[in-house]
Structures are given as structure tokens and as C-alpha cells.
Amino acid sequence: MSGRLKTIGEVLNEAALMLRDYCEKKEEDYKKIALMMVSQILGIDKAEVILNKGLPVRQDKYEKIVNAISRYLQGYPLQYCTNKAFFMGFEFYVDENVLIPRFDTEVLVEVAIEIFKGRKNLYFLDIGTGSGCIAVALCKFLDCNVLAVDISERALEVARKNAKLNGVENKILFIRSNLFENIPQNLKFDAILSNPPYISKDEIFELDPRVLKEPHIALFSEEDGFWFFKEIANKAKLYLKDSGYIIFEVGFSQAKEVKRILEQNGYKNIKSRNDLNNIERCIFALNG
Numbered sequence: 001m002s003g004r005l006k007t008i009g010e011v012l013n014e015a016a017l018m019l020r021d022y023c024e025k026k027e028e029d030y031k032k033i034a035l036m037m038v039s040q041i042l043g044i045d046k047a048e049v050i051l052n053k054g055l056p057v058r059q060d061k062y063e064k065i066v067n068a069i070s071r072y073l074q075g076y077p078l079q080y081c082t083n084k085a086f087f088m089g090f091e092f093y094v095d096e097n098v099l100i101p102r103f104d105t106e107v108l109v110e111v112a113i114e115i116f117k118g119r120k121n122l123y124f125l126d127i128g129t130g131s132g133c134i135a136v137a138l139c140k141f142l143d144c145n146v147l148a149v150d151i152s153e154r155a156l157e158v159a160r161k162n163a164k165l166n167g168v169e170n171k172i173l174f175i176r177s178n179l180f181e182n183i184p185q186n187l188k189f190d191a192i193l194s195n196p197p198y199i200s201k202d203e204i205f206e207l208d209p210r211v212l213k214e215p216h217i218a219l220f221s222e223e224d225g226f227w228f229f230k231e232i233a234n235k236a237k238l239y240l241k242d243s244g245y246i247i248f249e250v251g252f253s254q255a256k257e258v259k260r261i262l263e264q265n266g267y268k269n270i271k272s273r274n275d276l277n278n279i280e281r282c283i284f285a286l287n288g
Contacts, residue, residue, distance in 0.1 A: 006062055009053030012038050018069045033078065034069075040082040041065050077210045087133040090140065092162045094131055097154040099218040101133040104275045105195050107282040108249050109137045111273050112191060115245060115284075116142055119190075125149070125239065127179060127194040127232060130218055132159030132172070134193055139168040147187070149177040152217065179228075180235050188244070192236045195249040196228035197221040225251060229258050233265045240287040247284040255280035 006014070015034035023030035039046045041064050042057070057065075068081035077100055079085040085094045087101035088109055094100055116122055122144035126135040129148035138144055150156050156174045163169040175182055199219050204212070211219070221227045229248060236246050246267060250258045259270050267285035275281035 005056035005059065007053060008038070008042070008049055008055050008057055011057050011062055011065060012049065012053065015065060015069055018066075019072070022073050033072070036078065037068050037072075037082055038065060040084045041068060075209055076213050080213065085131070085133075087131075088137040088140070090133075090136065090166050092131050092133055092136070093158060093165060095158060096213065097152065097215060098131040098158045099195075099214050101131055104279075104281050105134065105249055106137075107273050107275050108193060108195060108247055109134060109141070111247055111282050111284050112138060112193060112245075113141050116144075116190065119143070121145075122190045123147075123188075125183070125187075125189045125192045127192065128196050128218070128228075129159050129174065130155050130195075132162040132174070134195065135159070135172050136162055136166045136168055138193075139163075139171040140166065144171070144190075146172045147183070147189075148172050148174050149179075149183065150174075151176065151178045152215070155215070155218075179231055180239065183239065185238060187239060188241045189239055190241055190243075191245040191247055192232070192240060193247045194228070194232055196232065198225045198228065198249075198251040198254060200225040225254060226257060226261065229254075229261050233261050233267070237265065237287060242287060244287045245284055246287070247282065249281060250283050252279055255283055258283045 015038055016031050019030040019034055035046055039049050042061055071081045079094050079100045080096055083093055085092045085101045088106055092101055120143045122142055124138055124144055124146045126146055126148040129135050129150045135146040135148040138146055153176050160174055163172045177183055197219055198221050201220050255272050262270050262285045266288040268288040270285040272280045273282040
């Protein structure tokens with residue numbers, strides 16, 4: 001390699017210039033996005049970026065930053081550009097094969113922690129694990145093992161990578177399964193958790209174009225977004241312990257119908273928990 005390496009400050013300024021026109025048209029803060037990209041790809045805190053502007057940037061890291069900006073300008077979500085997302089305080093690798101972990105989904109894990117805190121040797125089933133964020137977080141906060149399933153083998157590869165990244169690979173078994181298809185019926189779980197596809201296909205034109213870069217198989221559901229809730233609720237009783245819980249993430253305005261689905265299937269003590277935007281985001285119930 002020849003030539004002088006660019007400094008962090010120079011790379012940050014270059015990134016901001018590359019992003020400026022595109023972001024201003026979309027009313028996005030190009031300086032903030034540039035800082036996040038540089039910080040995440042260099043693997044250092046945003047404050048460290050600011051405080052260490054004179055330090056050199058390795059050529060391979062510089063090229064990765066330029067590539068990330070190029071992908072962002074093509075309409076990819078920031079997390080896919082940097083291959084990083086954060087969930088419950090932990091870092092996850094993400095790419096186009098998995099849904100990007102969201103703060104809304106943390107409510108699901110928080111409910112499980114509240115229910116099961118202090119209990120030992122728990123066994124959970126995570127349906128539609130995607131990046132593995134729910135399964136990994138459960139293992140970080142509770143004394144448990146998790147069977148995590150997904151229909152996508154590529155998603156499972158990402159999830160396995162994340163389990164290893166977070167040091168819980170020995171506590172999670174990942175298997176390819178279309179819902180309960182490949183799960184032995186003799187297994188009984190303390191809880192079955194799922195953030196299933198729940199967006200109606202009629203809503204596709206209302207979504208942010210960046211969201212549409214995420215795998216559609218993880219976003220959209222038949223029957224106005226309720227098909228997976230019905231399928232899981234109906235079959236979960238065969239796999240839950242008598243005192244087991246079913247825990248769902250639900251979409252905006254879906255809580256009432258999902259509660260009805262659970263009631264129809266004989267679940268008891270049906271409750272909900274709101275997300276930070278005060279939307280009913282998590283529905284959970286006891287196996288009746």
C-alpha cells in the first residue's frame with residue numbers, strides 16, 4: 001500500500017460531504033449519519049471519533065466506510081450498510097437475510113424477564129428467530145436454553161453468528177423449521193415467543209422504502225397480518241408446559257384481535273405491555 005492514510009477527521013468530513021445532498025433532500029441529519037457510520041465501522045465510540053480525529057484510518061476500514069455510504073445512497077438501511085444493530089444493549093451482525101432488530105421488540109424480552117426472573121433451567125422456543133436477537137437476549141438475562149427456529153437457512157446462519165458473537169452459542173439450538181414443522185412433539189417449553197410477520201400485504205405501499213429492503217418473508221402475512229398469530233396460537237398448546245406462556249409482538253392496532261385469537265384458543269390471563277410510544281406491542285398469556 002502506498003500513500004498517506006487518511007485521518008479519522010478527514011474520513012468523517014468526506015463521509016458527511018458524500019451524504020449531504022442525499023440526506024438533505026430526505027430531511028435526514030447527514031452529519032449524524034456520517035458519525036454513526038464511521039464510529040460503527042471503526043468499532044469505536046462516537047465520542048472517541050470526535051476526540052481522535054488526527055489518528056489514521058486503515059485502508060480496508062476506509063474502503064468499508066465508502067462502500068457503506070454507497071449502499072446507504074442506494075436506499076439500504078443504515079444497519080445493513082454497517083452490518084451492525086443493537087438490541088437490549090448487545091451488538092448483532094445483520095444483513096439482508098434478516099429483519100433488523102428494533103427497540104419495539106425489546107418489550108417482548110422484558111416481559112419474559114419479568115415473568116421468569118429467578119427461575120432455573122428454563123426452556124424457550126423462539127419462532128422466526130431471524131437475527132437471533134430474542135434468543136440471544138433471553139440467554140443473556142435468564143437461566144435458560146432456547147430452541148430457535150426459522151424457515152430461512154440464511155437467517156439461521158446469521159443467528160448462529162450472533163449467538164457466537166455474544167457468547168451464548170452453547171445455550172441455543174438453531175434448526176430450520178416452518179413454524180412447528182420440524183419440532184418434536186415431545187418437547188415442552190416454559191414459553192413460546194415470536195415476533196412473526198404481521199404486516200398486511202395491503203400496507204406495502206405505506207412503508208418506508210428502506211423497510212422494503214428487509215426480507216419480505218419476515219415482514220408480510222396473509223389474512224390482514226393475522227395468519228401467523230392464528231397458526232402459532234393454535235399449535236403452541238401442544239408444546240407448552242401447563243404453566244407455560246405464549247408471548248407475541250404485535251403490530252399497531254393488532255392487540256385487540258390477537259387477544260381474541262388467544263382467548264378463542266383457550267389461553268388464560270391475557271395481558272398486554274406497551275412500547276416506548278405507548279402502543280400495545282406485546283401480548284402474553286398463560287396456557288390454559
